[in-house]
Amino acid sequence: MRHRVAGKHLGRDSGHRKALFRNLVTELLRHEKIRTTEAKAKAIQAQAERLITLAKRGDLHARRLAAREIHDAAVLRKLFDDLAGRYEGRAGGYTRIYKLGPRKGDAAPMVQIALLE
Numbered sequence: 001m002r003h004r005v006a007g008k009h010l011g012r013d014s015g016h017r018k019a020l021f022r023n024l025v026t027e028l029l030r031h032e033k034i035r036t037t038e039a040k041a042k043a044i045q046a047q048a049e050r051l052i053t054l055a056k057r058g059d060l061h062a063r064r065l066a067a068r069e070i071h072d073a074a075v076l077r078k079l080f081d082d083l084a085g086r087y088e089g090r091a092g093g094y095t096r097i098y099k100l101g102p103r104k105g106d107a108a109p110m111v112q113i114a115l116l117e
Contacts, residue, residue, distance in 0.1 A: 008043045021047060022069055028095075029083065030075050033114035041097050041113040048113075052094045055084035083115070090116075 010017060024044045028034050054062045063080060070076050087094050100110040
């Protein structure tokens with residue numbers, strides 16, 4: 001039975017999965033769009049939006065909480081200095097997922113997850 005089972009495991013153990021999500025979110029914030037599989041994009045979308053909402057708070061505690069997930073100082077600065085100001089008037093919904101079609105080789109459904117302008 002699958003009662004009360006939340007989240008996607010993506011065929012990885014917990015440490016590998018956390019590292020994967022952290023790296024994908026960091027690259028999404030750095031490049032503002034990334035190409036990945038649909039399952040991975042859906043898994044990181046909420047985490048990325050949570051970090052942007054945290055950055056909009058802008059206080060020291062919010063910065064330290066974000067630094068727990070983003071280990072790159074340049075990306076952390078960009079998040080708090082640029083992206084937080086860009087989304088000041090928007091209450092959530094900072095990312096969008098665009099379908100790209102199947103990947104050649106294994107036909108995995110590919111998408112582009114991007115930050116909105």
